[in-house]
């Protein structure tokens with residue numbers, strides 16, 4: 001029996017669902033029942049009612065699945081797969097800010113730990129941040145955390161002056177304006193799509209700034225045949241699989257998130273065999289962390 005066949009057998013035995021983020025290794029995406037961005041995965045976790053969810057993505061995403069699907073056993077196959085940006089805003093720091101700014105609404109990118117979500121008012125993802133923030137009164141003071149790049153891009157697009165937490169994604173920060181200039185010269189017919197976690201200088205040079213889910217939709221529906229992709233390179237696997245008649249070029253091949261790549265096929269097999277490691281959250285914390293996610297899903301279900 002191959003590893004993949006054994007995983008399928010165990011998956012059927014436990015009635016498990018494998019969810020994987022667009023940035024995971026190609027072989028993990030091929031194994032998954034559902035591949036998506038953080039918003040799509042959060043929705044899937046909330047509606048799936050599976051007894052066992054194997055979450056292939058970084059820890060905060062698996063925590064979100066547990067928050068939204070508390071009855072499920074949520075397995076995180078490699079507990080060392082964390083998100084450095086999520087760790088840049090601790091609950092204590094956010095609580096201190098709140099105390100000093102009682103009239104400021106705290107909006108958190110979903111890339112935050114469950115503990116930090118207990119200190120925020122509203123969550124958003126890169127796929128819905130623009131609509132959510134545009135819907136808030138212009139007089140409302142807002143702190144956006146933890147991604148200063150995404151926050152600055154939103155401020156520019158929506159003409160707002162949100163306070164920005166000094167965090168960033170180390171992977172997207174590797175993308176530089178000169179990469180776009182060079183790629184456009186090399187592939188003059190291609191459209192440049194970048195993730196809004198890139199710096200405003202990079203976003204300004206791109207043709208579109210889209211979440212990974214938004215990029216996949218855009219390339220599917222576009223009549224164009226060539227695209228330069230400025231985000232974690234794992235997404236190229238799905239783009240090529242879904243659009244065999246189109247060409248995709250990485251803006252910078254070194255844009256790889258080491259944490260997303262930590263989860264291997266062997267990790268998935270062992271997690272399903274042992275039903276471990278599990279995401280366990282204290283119930284009071286889970287309830288508190290759920291409120292800002294529920295607010296997000298209520299506004300944009």
Ligand code: SF4
Pocket residue numbers: 023058082083084085086111169170171172232257258259260
């Ligand atoms: S790509 Fe960036 S934001 Fe996404 S998990 Fe990796 S470090 Fe975190």
